[in-house]
Amino acid sequence: xxxxxxxxxxxxxxxxxxxxxxxxxxxxxxxxxxxxxxxxxxxxxxxxxxxxxxxxxxxxxxxxxxxxxxxxxxxxxxxxxxxxxxxxxxxxxxxxxxxxxxxxxxxxxxxxxxxxxxxxxxxxxxxxxxxxxxxxxxxxxxxxxxxxxxxxxxxxxxxxxxx
Numbered sequence: 001x002x003x004x005x006x007x008x009x010x011x012x013x014x015x016x017x018x019x020x021x022x023x024x025x026x027x028x029x030x031x032x033x034x035x036x037x038x039x040x041x042x043x044x045x046x047x048x049x050x051x052x053x054x055x056x057x058x059x060x061x062x063x064x065x066x067x068x069x070x071x072x073x074x075x076x077x078x079x080x081x082x083x084x085x086x087x088x089x090x091x092x093x094x095x096x097x098x099x100x101x102x103x104x105x106x107x108x109x110x111x112x113x114x115x116x117x118x119x120x121x122x123x124x125x126x127x128x129x130x131x132x133x134x135x136x137x138x139x140x141x142x143x144x145x146x147x148x149x150x151x152x153x154x155x156x157x158x159x160x161x162x163x
Contacts, residue, residue, distance in 0.1 A: 007117075016120055017035075021093075025067075025093060027152050029089075029094050037137050041141070044126045044130045045122045045126070047120050055111070056096070057097065057107050059078065059106075064097075064100050064123070065124070066121065066122040068119060068122070069118075071118045072091070072113060072114070072119075073115045075087060075111070076089075076109045076110070076112045095148055131136060
């Protein structure tokens with residue numbers, strides 16, 4: 001459920017890089033990329049916008065796509081087997097979908113846009129292509145995403161954000 005992009009809305013990978021650099025979130029993505037590295041990564045990703053309330057991912061779905069948040073906030077909702085609902089808010093400068101991306105398992109939680117968002121998506125196929133052609137960039141990205149996942153898993157309140 002992606003929102004149609006207004007004509008005036010443009011995407012620039014360097015705005016995502018700035019969001020990541022300036023994020024104060026405990027689970028912010030930390031990449032050591034140069035501007036040319038970001039340009040290479042952009043060629044493997046697709047930018048898109050979401051309106052508030054739209055669904056990014058459903059709990060239980062099988063999808064191995066990574067989502068990078070350039071701006072806005074999303075809410076992550078996890079319902080456990082006892083029907084308890086756990087929630088986390090995730091903002092600009094971080095990534096979602098890392099759990100399914102690396103594990104090949106179904107989505108652990110549902111994610112909805114809490115505010116209008118600008119995001120970038122990286123599919124598993126495009127990541128494999130990136131790894132084959134630009135292995136250093138793919139390795140740096142893997143390490144950065146692994147660090148985000150480790151921080152979330154270590155912090156009990158943030159575990160729900162591992163999607």
